[in-house]
Amino acid sequence: MVSGSAARLIGDVCRRRWKQATGKLVEVTPQGGVSWPHTLPPEMENVTAAIALTEPGWIGKRGRFEAFRLTRDAINAARKYIYIETQYLASFGVARVIAKRLKEADGPEIAVLVTKSSHGLIEKLAMGRNRDRLIRRLKRIDRYDRLRVMYPVVPDGKGGEQEVGIHSKLIIVDDRFIRIGSSNLNNRSEGLDTECDLAIEAESAAHRRAITSFRHRLIAEHLDATSEAVRDMETAKRSLLNAIDVLNTRKRGLRHFAIGARGETSPIIGTAFVDPRRPYRPLQKLRLRMSRLLRAIF
Template sequence: MDKPTADSPPLPASAPEAPRDGTFERGWNCWKTAVADRVGVLVHGADYFAALETALRSARRSILIVGWDFDPRIRLRLDVSEDESPPLGRLLRQLVEERPELEVRVLVWSSAVAHGPSGPAELLIGTEWQQHPRISLRLDTTHPLYAAHHQKIVAIDGAFAFTGGIDLTLDRWDTEEHRHGDPRRKTTGGSLYGPIHDVQMAFDGEAARAVSDHACWRWKKGTGETPDCTPSPVPWPESARVHFTDTTLAIARTVPDWGDGRSAHEAARLTEDMLWAAERTIYIEAQYFAATFVGDVLERRLSEPDGPEVIAIVSLASHGFIERQVMGRNRDRMIRRLRRADRHGRFRIYNPVVPGGDTDCSVLIHSKLIIADDRLLRIGSSNLNNRSVGLDTELDVALEARDEADRAAVASLRNHLLAEHLGVPGAAVEAAFAETGSLVKTIERLNTGARGLRSFDAIRTRGSTKPVPGTSLLDPARPFEPPWLLRRRDQRITRRRDA
């Protein structure tokens, strides 16, 4: 195994030795634990957007959106006319005009105007939908140099929340069919974009109130204003299936060491602890597969004689120079590293494809999901890259199965996701896994169609496994500037706001 280099970010500090009641520990791998009355997992933009529109129409006092990007031109439902489901900005304007107590706040990463797919003018100048005293869209500049506010949160009336990997912006809508050339997958300019797979979580109860409190803190941190976070009941969207009831959720954050110094690194520790907790299977869906600490843990798990199988579903294509040179090359080097460690044949990594004429059409994986055995489930905004450890702002939510019903629900979700990628019925995955007891054998048995999973076979075990030069600059695990300088800058910003 190659020795760590200066470009390798450190593994999150080891967990305390004190025994835990389950996997989650407040102050270590989660910020809070709180009970959700209902939890639903929404696979794909089409399902999430439909449930979101229903929930937005139920709002009476507050809609708070915190995002990496935001585009008011997107439509949430493409199965009905524009009159019935108008673009998001127009919908929000209609809602505040109909409800005199409703306030809409949208907080967006400031650099989305340059890096996000939305139109810069929509964020910098605004359009007619924003011209209302109870609608406020603000750009959040409270982040270190090169850092991103990467969370994707919608909190409604302080009592209902959506979190996960799906941004309210362009190029995020798709269905489970992922049809090549689907004419519904259009940008505002009319060009088609490719199939995209993503996952979002919906929940209510105390857990939703906790996420709402976090979103309100983000708003105050970014704007200096204190929003009303008083909760009021929100009905469950009819289109959203309930997967879990009366379930404790762990809420984990990444907050960089910047400004007032209240950093948080629970999300990376949560990921690490879940990977260590798995006994039979680790199922991962990730846009990037390049975090050094993840490679460290998986390498050790794969070297165990009786360790878990590791199945990773990741994106094939890298967009832009930085993604290709750093995320893509470090993914390939991590694959090489893990294949060297996989002496027992338990590691598989794939990209999903659908038929696309004469060639396979690759599906972009944008989800950030980990399932350990049939017991632990994590859905969030954290990518498996280094910057999600301590540079970007992230929010992940996880649950631990407490009984057989919960275990069955976790297993069913994992089997459903695999079935979709393989293009087979969910029952086929369930039957094959029940017979073989192996995700590897299940995939190999069912992966025979034009739609399916393609292995990264071109990446062999020979070659370097070290992070590429420049990783510490282009995929850093912490802010570049020293905390004392960042705090001093934040104090100057605060004084200017208060003046």
């Protein structure tokens, strides 16, 4: 939850997109009409926030690609570690940025939590297989052992384990930057789908502590541990990845993708059609003609 000018800006985006989709206007809630719930103490106050949008560029309309650029810049700016949760990991554009950081002798540690199982033929082809090829490419580059790509599991009640789907879209860098919203790390989220992300950069020690606490709670949830245990282990090991490795001993935890170094590392054939970065131009022309026809009729 956010309040103030950030909330008003998000409201403006929602109303504009709703009008584009339905042609209907949504009335603006009077300022001060909705107050912050007194039962929910805010974790950060007086912070500077930004909205990063993704909107496809159609013929005659310029697109917006702020979310991908923000992700790229955040990864490039990392000094110590990058923590990512994403439903899909299939963007080779993002992979190139991560690969660049992995090649650095003193680059950041990178932990990525992603959904393992894909559903449906298209998702399995575009997201599942490309994810595996992307992980394989990054593993080959990770000569300094600073990358972990994992998926969460819980006990299934029958002596085995059950995968947990990741639906969050989150990036935390050095506990001084956080981006949370709707953008996945796949091609569609870079320029075809309509996305909205909120980014916050810490401006004080209190802000950094709040982001650190949030990250520790997330990791603790996946490892069936306490946030204090994650905090203490990270301090003792001076490493995000080593702390996860040490605490990852329970049935509820994180599992590594069993992907060997041998095999293909390039996107599958047809990726441009099933997971495109931009709208397909023939469809753009059809959409433009249909919109002109409808305007002429109505």
